Ligand SMILES: Nc1ncnc2c1ncn2[C@@H]1O[C@H](COP(=O)(O)OP(=O)(O)OP(=O)(O)O)[C@@H](O)[C@H]1O
């Protein structure tokens with residue numbers, strides 16, 4: 001797996017159970033996955049020699065992010081490496097403009113969008129869209145980086161000017177009025193088998209996913225099935241191998257628009273580690289290894305995932321002590337920590353709470369959020385001060 005982040009770390013965790021070892025290409029021996037895999041290749045994902053070293057003797061090459069340059073992936077394929085997902089699929093998770101164009105061609109619903117060649121393009125699009133729009137870097141964005149909201153045509157022009165002056169390709173799209181964000185997570189194997197998990201609600205703050213409610217509650221009739229079918233169809237049409245996350249907007253009139261695609265385990269699927277028969281990490285490996293896929297059924301009527309995001313001020317209480325106290329208060333909380341140093345806003349881990357029969361989804365959610373907040377802030381959101 002290229003990239004030594006938390007996704008590779010949790011994929012390795014799943015690999016162990018399958019009797020496999022996940023080799024990781026990591027930049028630093030302290031990276032989350034490099035800490036746990038016995039087979040670490042150090043190097044950069046933009047260095048062909050490092051990628052080739054990681055591929056030597058491996059069954060397949062897969063990714064924990066989408067930042068490997070497409071030309072290098074093509075070179076690896078030409079050199080006989082089994083790249084999964086293949087570059088012609090992965091490019092649609094790398095390049096947002098190409099993704100929008102391809103999805104439109106496939107008849108998938110997407111927000112209105114345009115390429116931005118000049119600052120005038122951005123201003124004109126925004127004026128036509130009623131004075132608000134979203135500018136996005138075509139490549140390299142994650143966790144909301146590279147996504148900027150423009151509140152006027154002049155604002156859009158200024159944002160585009162800045163990007164283009166730095167030689168960064170940008171695109172623009174309508175600012176979607178939405179009820180909420182959803183995600184359809186599916187997997188596809190080279191054999192052609194597909195599997196879809198229940199559709200989830202994702203809650204973002206400052207462009208970062210902070211909570212996932214699985215399955216999404218109160219979905220309009222047929223919308224969940226429509227999102228799953230869309231995910232499976234896109235996986236098939238694009239030739240995806242592995243997990244595909246389709247980030248969606250549920251519009252105010254109960255329709256769907258595709259926001260973006262990720263072809264790897266995804267934050268919207270962390271709930272599957274405790275809430276589904278098959279976790280997304282195991283499924284990604286099954287797909288990449290062309291095994292039959294696992295059962296994607298939910299184990300409970302609701303599971304909530306809350307991300308542990310670094311607090312503005314790192315608490316003096318150690319993480320170990322925070323975990324100790326959390327377990328004393330919420331024994332049902334399933335904690336997954338990534339082995340990262342604490343920094344404000346950084347994804348340090350996540351907590352899953354699986355609802356028991358009869359439990360109110362709002363209560364399950366409150367406990368997951370309370371646990372995650374405690375882990376990052378050493379403060380209880382309900383004011384509890386017991387020790
Ligand atoms: N067209 C839009 N209209 C309204 N909100 C949007 C739009 N595009 C993006 N957003 C908001 O910004 C968030 C981040 O956008 P996007 O997913 O494109 O960025 P990213 O940085 O590539 O993604 P990620 O955080 O998933 O890695 C979305 O989850 C959504 O909350």
Ligand SMILES: [Mg+2]
Pocket residue numbers: 247259260
């Ligand atoms: Mg996104």
